[in-house]
Amino acid sequence: xxxxxxxxxxxxxxxxxxxxxxxxxxxxxxxxxxxxxxxxxxxxxxxxxxxxxxxxxxxxxxxxxxxxxxxxxxxxxxxxxxxxxxxxxxxxxxxxxxxxxxxxxxxxxxxxxxxxxxxxxxxxxxxxxxxxxxxxxxxxxxxxxxxxxxxxxxxxxxxxxxxxxxxxxxxxxxxxxxxxxxxxxxxxxxxxxxxxxxxxxxxxxxxxxxxxxxxxxxxxxxxxxxxxxxxxxxxxxxxxxxxxxxxxx
Amino acid sequence: xxxxxxxxxxxxxxxxxxxxxxxxxxxxxxxxxxxxxxxxxxxxxxxxxxxxxxxxxxxxxxxxxxxxxxxxxxxxxxxxxxxxxxxxxxxxxxxxxxxxxxxxxxxxxxxxxxxxxxxxxxxxxxxxxxxxxxxxxxxxxxxxxxxxxxxxxxxxxxxxxxxxxxxxxxxxxxxxxxxxxxxxxxxxxxxxxxxxxxxxxxxxxxxxxxxxxxxxxxxxxxxxxxxxxxxxxxxxxxxxxxxxxxxxxxxxxxxxxxxxxxxxxxxxxxxxxxxxxxxxxxxxxxxxxxxxxxxxxxxxxxxxxxxxxxxxxxxxxxxxxxxxxxxxxxxxxxxxxxxxxxxxxxxxxxxxxxxxxxxxxxxxxxxxxxxxxxxxxxxxxxxxxxxxxxxxxxxxxxxxxxxxxxxxxxxxxxxxxxxxxxxxxx
Numbered sequence: 210x211x212x213x214x215x216x217x218x219x220x221x222x223x224x225x226x227x228x229x230x231x232x233x234x235x236x237x238x239x240x241x242x243x244x245x246x247x248x249x250x251x252x253x254x255x256x257x258x259x260x261x262x263x264x265x266x267x268x269x270x271x272x273x274x275x276x277x278x279x280x281x282x283x284x285x286x287x288x289x290x291x292x293x294x295x296x297x298x299x300x301x302x303x304x305x306x307x308x309x310x311x312x313x314x315x316x317x318x319x320x321x322x323x324x325x326x327x328x329x330x331x332x333x334x335x336x337x338x339x340x341x342x343x344x345x346x347x348x349x350x351x352x353x354x355x356x357x358x359x360x361x362x363x364x365x366x367x368x369x370x371x372x373x374x375x376x377x378x379x380x381x382x383x384x385x386x387x388x389x390x391x392x393x394x395x396x397x398x399x400x401x402x403x404x405x406x407x408x409x410x411x412x413x414x415x416x417x418x419x420x421x422x423x424x425x426x427x428x429x430x431x432x433x434x435x436x437x438x439x440x441x442x443x444x445x446x447x448x449x450x451x452x453x454x455x456x457x458x
Numbered sequence: 459x460x461x462x463x464x465x466x467x468x469x470x471x472x473x474x475x476x477x478x479x480x481x482x483x484x485x486x487x488x489x490x491x492x493x494x495x496x497x498x499x500x501x502x503x504x505x506x507x508x509x510x511x512x513x514x515x516x517x518x519x520x521x522x523x524x525x526x527x528x529x530x531x532x533x534x535x536x537x538x539x540x541x542x543x544x545x546x547x548x549x550x551x552x553x554x555x556x557x558x559x560x561x562x563x564x565x566x567x568x569x570x571x572x573x574x575x576x577x578x579x580x581x582x583x584x585x586x587x588x589x590x591x592x593x594x595x596x597x598x599x600x601x602x603x604x605x606x607x608x609x610x611x612x613x614x615x616x617x618x619x620x621x622x623x624x625x626x627x628x629x630x631x632x633x634x635x636x637x638x639x640x641x642x643x644x645x646x647x648x649x650x651x652x653x654x655x656x657x658x659x660x661x662x663x664x665x666x667x668x669x670x671x672x673x674x675x676x677x678x679x680x681x682x683x684x685x686x687x688x689x690x691x692x693x694x695x696x697x698x699x700x701x702x703x704x705x706x707x708x709x710x711x712x713x714x715x716x717x718x719x720x721x722x723x724x725x726x727x728x729x730x731x732x733x734x735x736x737x738x739x740x741x742x743x744x745x746x747x748x749x750x751x752x753x754x755x756x757x758x759x760x761x762x763x764x765x766x767x768x769x770x771x772x773x774x775x776x777x778x779x780x781x782x783x784x785x786x787x788x789x790x791x792x793x794x795x796x797x798x799x800x801x802x803x804x805x806x807x808x809x810x811x812x813x814x815x816x817x818x819x820x821x822x823x824x825x826x827x828x829x830x831x832x833x834x835x836x837x838x839x840x841x842x843x844x845x846x847x848x849x850x851x852x853x854x855x856x857x858x859x860x861x862x863x864x865x866x867x868x869x870x871x872x873x874x875x876x877x878x879x880x881x882x883x884x
Binding site (some may be wrong): 261262263283286287289290291293295296297298299301302306310311313314315316358361362 | 479722723726728729880
């Protein structure tokens with residue numbers, strides 16, 4: 210019996226007339242990297258925002274580590290770290306100041322926050338840029354700091370919303386290594402991406418979402434098998450098979 | 459307790475962002491002082507000038523010494539010129555030029571005007587005196603209203619008014635003197651002795667000194683002459699720039715909402731109330747920093763006078779910062795994009811500043827403008843500062859201003875609390 214760390218049941222969310230998420234249900238096991246794939250506007254980010262308690266679903270239920278995000282949001286929040294798609298950093302502050310600040314926000318005391326900030330900067334290979342202003346960092350460095358901030362407070366689960374978008378292969382590879390390292394330590398991760406190769410590399414299971422609905426969910430190999438020879442089919446083929454080839458807004 | 463810790467660290471972070479932002483520090487701390495320096499220097503010129511008007515007099519009297527004695531009495535002495543409390547006009551007796559030359563100078567606009575005693579002035583008085591002493595009812599009654607002459611440049615209204623005033627007063631004095639002499643002659647047991655005593659006084663100029671003279675006072679601002687212009691220049695710019703900086707803080711909240719840092723705090727176990735409290739406290743602390751710098755430099759560099767109730771000045775300053783911070787939060791809740799927030803913050807600050815008396819003292823503006831100004835919190839703050847620092851009011855006089863600022867703060871704060879959100883998408 211797998212230990213389900215996150216359970217989402219029948220999530221619905223509309224913005225005016227637009228139904229962004231329409232009855233999404235899934236669960237993520239403890240220590241698992243779960244990929245959420247979908248074209249632009251499919252409802253991935255809205256789903257993550259509801260799971261991360263920043264957006265209230267119209268209906269449905271989410272529990273994280275046994276705590277309902279509706280009834281016990283503070284407890285659920287204490288278990289998660291969020292790495293948003295857009296860089297949520299103070300550009301005019303230094304890397305260390307950003308990390309320490311968000312560490313304090315996640316409940317660490319001053320000493321703990323400083324220690325964790327140093328550890329996370331080393332993890333990202335940015336310890337020598339600790340006092341540099343974020344505004345002066347490259348896109349890849351900012352992405353790594355964005356991830357480092359999500360790790361402050363030692364969360365048990367990470368929400369990574371397209372953490373490698375728009376960066377060079379070196380920085381991307383560095384982030385993959387960090388994520389694999391976290392997985393090996395037992396971290397539960399929800400991962401959204403447009404890059405199918407990184408989903409294949411990192412995720413134990415993936416779900417494909419489109420039009421606010423979950424249209425497929427399984428291991429990458431099982432999904433490939435559903436449409437052909439898994440050795441010849443790529444996850445991108447699976448993605449296009451389920452979501453179609455028409456262009457999206 | 460956890461909430462208070464979060465509020466404190468959010469506020470400290472915002473304060474650090476402000477202090478480390480050199481551009482913000484220049485625009486909201488250094489720049490205002492350049493403004494103050496400029497306007498203080500400009501306004502200092504007004505107060506430093508001697509506002510006493512200079513009037514000229516001469517006599518055409520060649521028949522005696524009475525007019526000369528009177529002019530000696532009227533003429534402004536060197537001591538009087540130096541007396542800062544003496545607001546009477548400076549009167550110069552034109553001894554070295556004759557009537558025709560003086561008149562020509564007025565026509566040439568090298569002299570603004572003068573009052574001339576008529577020819578035969580002393581002779582007329584002597585005749586009058588002799589007729590009384592002879593027990594006659596003198597028919598010859600000097601009417602100086604018609605004989606004193608005022609020559610003045612028609613373009614110089616001030617001189618016209620002042621010289622006519624001087625002429626009227628001299629005429630009134632002389633007419634009063636004639637009436638007194640008549641009464642003395644009729645009522646005294648020994649009219650000759652009484653009249654001689656009277657003329658003795660006239661000879662010494664005592665008459666002119668005892669009778670009222672023309673008072674002339676220049677009013678610079680309202681009905682009170684302001685000593686140090688910094689006393690109203692600094693509070694005005696303090697109100698303007700404190701409010702402006704706070705609204706810019708509001709725009710930064712919109713920026714933080716747009717770049718998801720507020721949302722990130724929420725997912726880091728920070729309550730919405732703590733985020734609201736922290737952002738408010740951050741703007742409030744920035745404002746306190748600003749007013750501390752303003753008042754400290756104002757005292758050290760511009761020698762401002764906080765009046766008889768400095769505690770009231772401090773309370774109004776703090777209430778002004780409180781109101782500005784609440785207004786900034788309200789702005790952040792009403793506006794969606796950072797660009798719009800920046801524009802509206804600048805526009806609001808620049809519109810309310812002159813309306814609320816930050817660029818010029820409200821007490822020199824027309825009554826209708828002072829009335830309209832009261833829709834702005836700026837006007838209440840400026841009125842409070844002006845009452846305390848310019849008019850010397852006490853603490854109780856500015857309680858209405860304090861209450862008004864508090865009401866503005868509560869109003870803005872209530873809207874902010876009801877509408878505050880951490881995400882740009884709800």
